Amino acid sequence: MFSLRGALRFLGTSLLLLGADAASFSNPLKDPNGSDPYMVYVDGYYYLTTTTWSDVQITRATTLEGLKTGEVQVVWSDTEPSRCCHLWAPEFHQIDGIWYLYYTAGTSGDSVDNQHVHVLQGGSSPWDSYSYLAQVTPEWGIDGTVLTIANQNYLIWSCMANGIQCNCIATLDTPSTIGETHILSEPLEPWETVGAPVNEGAAPLYHDGSIWVAYSASYCWTANYSLALLEYDGFGDPLEQSSWTKSDGPVFVSADGNYGTGHN
């Protein structure tokens, strides 16, 4: 079941990169263990990190195609029982000049009921070494990402609220501490509830003064796992659900032999 989740989420890699120069690479860029991809381009290098389940790895190369044979660094693995295992969804974020790596981890065994968002502190380059900083979400939480609006950082993650898996948001007061938890979006529409009601895998998008949060909807091992958008109204409190408008339906769905559009 977990490898199927990985396989479905892996497809996100292909779709993420369709907009780039198609002539310069062929998919897949990372196989196996290419699910939950997150990439930054810094000082001439692409830095890619993905879910391996067992550790946090970074691959770097000067071209997208080069990532297939790029330099690989294992930047984190852990034997502490509360966060040893099920390492998911790593992401780099630069805050005040320092790179932080947010990731999800929990306990050993089959259960993923103990997943929390954690953060590693790196240096001034994404390639510097990382050390453990803190557990960020007090309750169950996965897929942490950082949203910035008007110089205020927010953590968005997938949480359990009202008994279902929602997107939550809180101010990110320091790189490792959050304020009060608010529900950002709930899986209430038919296209968000296939297999199970799920909102997860949030990714902020900024363009031409507008701000969106793309997220994954429905259960990740169904073909209806899809991407949808929340659009910020431009003036309201980002912590309030009323400041965001959900797309009328998903914006990326299964098609042409690609199933379950994954974690963008």
Ligand SMILES: *[C@@H]1O[C@H](CO)[C@@H](O)[C@H](O)[C@H]1NC(C)=O
């Ligand atoms: C790839 O993922 C599997 C679980 O799906 C894990 O057991 C394995 O260690 C991962 N490989 C690497 C190189 O991390």
Ligand SMILES: *[C@@H]1O[C@H](CO)[C@@H](O)[C@H](O)[C@H]1NC(C)=O
């Ligand atoms: C699930 O996906 C199938 C196949 O693409 C589609 O026909 C169906 O409408 C989807 N269901 C929902 C609730 O969106």
